[in-house]
Amino acid sequence: MAMINEESFIETVYMKGLQISLVASGDGTEVIYHRLEPETMWGIEPEEGWDSLEFLHILSGELTLPYEGESFKAGDSFHKHPITEHYIFKSIGETEFLYVTSQPVFHYYSKATKELMDLSVAIEEKDGYTVDHCQRINKLSMMVGEEMGLEKKRLKSLNIASFLHDVGKLKIPLEILQKPGKLTSDEWMIMKQHSRYGRELLENIGLPFLKEAGKVVEQHHERYDGKGYPYGLEGDNILTEAAIISVVDSYDAMTSNRIYQKARAKEVAFNEILRCRGTMYNPQVVDVFLALKNKIIL
Ligand SMILES: [Fe+2]
Numbered sequence: 105m106a107m108i109n110e111e112s113f114i115e116t117v118y119m120k121g122l123q124i125s126l127v128a129s130g131d132g133t134e135v136i137y138h139r140l141e142p143e144t145m146w147g148i149e150p151e152e153g154w155d156s157l158e159f160l161h162i163l164s165g166e167l168t169l170p171y172e173g174e175s176f177k178a179g180d181s182f183h184k185h186p187i188t189e190h191y192i193f194k195s196i197g198e199t200e201f202l203y204v205t206s207q208p209v210f211h212y213y214s215k216a217t218k219e220l221m222d223l224s225v226a227i228e229e230k231d232g233y234t235v236d237h238c239q240r241i242n243k244l245s246m247m248v249g250e251e252m253g254l255e256k257k258r259l260k261s262l263n264i265a266s267f268l269h270d271v272g273k274l275k276i277p278l279e280i281l282q283k284p285g286k287l288t289s290d291e292w293m294i295m296k297q298h299s300r301y302g303r304e305l306l307e308n309i310g311l312p313f314l315k316e317a318g319k320v321v322e323q324h325h326e327r328y329d330g331k332g333y334p335y336g337l338e339g340d341n342i343l344t345e346a347a348i349i350s351v352v353d354s355y356d357a358m359t360s361n362r363i364y365q366k367a368r369a370k371e372v373a374f375n376e377i378l379r380c381r382g383t384m385y386n387p388q389v390v391d392v393f394l395a396l397k398n399k400i401i402l
Pocket of ligand 1: 269270298299324325
């Protein structure tokens with residue numbers, strides 16, 4: 105079995121048929137543990153401008169290069185420097201290997217998230233919020249999620265979704281997003297698509313943790329009484345993560361100075377949240393949120 109135990113992992117990403125965990129990184133080099141389910145394809149390819157070393161060491165199972173007719177078993181290695189063509193490997197049985205590269209690929213996954221975060225901040229600014237809106241939603245949501253005792257996996261999802269909740273506004277025309285007056289019903293219909301767009305965007309990147317966050321993003325305008333959008337989900341059919349973002353987002357919208365709206369006092373916002381407990385908002389979330397009132401110093 106693996107020569108590496110889970111404590112060695114700095115960060116892990118799960119994808120279809122595949123687990124990859126960063127074991128070590130530094131100076132542009134990364135050592136990445138891979139576990140492939142049987143019959144999983146995995147590839148490396150040349151990238152323009154890179155003169156990187158690519159090294160694979162098989163820990164268990166077997167990797168084949170079907171097109172080249174080669175096979176690598178536990179203890180075998182494969183390396184190229186630089187890589188000049190595409191190599192598509194296939195696992196025979198469950199296979200573990202270490203992949204060492206001087207081209208930081210693991211960072212691609214965090215880079216994808218970072219780019220989405222920058223995008224979210226930019227879009228909220230276009231919508232009249234200050235630059236720290238996403239951070240505030242994220243911080244408050246995590247406070248509530250932790251207080252509610254959400255399990256680790258869901259906290260991770262909440263962490264991403266709370267920051268990226270409005271990323272779908274990217275697809276809303278600016279004349280609607282920035283319209284000074286009231287939206288017409290047609291414009292409002294378009295505006296309401298942003299939660300679904302957000303889910304699609306996160307889903308299309310193809311990383312499982314973003315897909316999970318996408319489900320939450322899609323529900324952040326659902327209401328406890330079923331009168332929200334896009335699906336009119338009711339009560340506990342709404343993901344708790346989404347119910348948390350809904351409360352926090354409303355609170356922040358009420359207490360933020362925006363171009364066309366002056367901030368309301370925090371106490372007014374707390375009362376408004378309480379008034380809509382059980383209609384707009386999940387009562388349990390409201391109770392936890394209000395219990396944290398003194399810590400909410402934003
Ligand atoms: Fe939204």
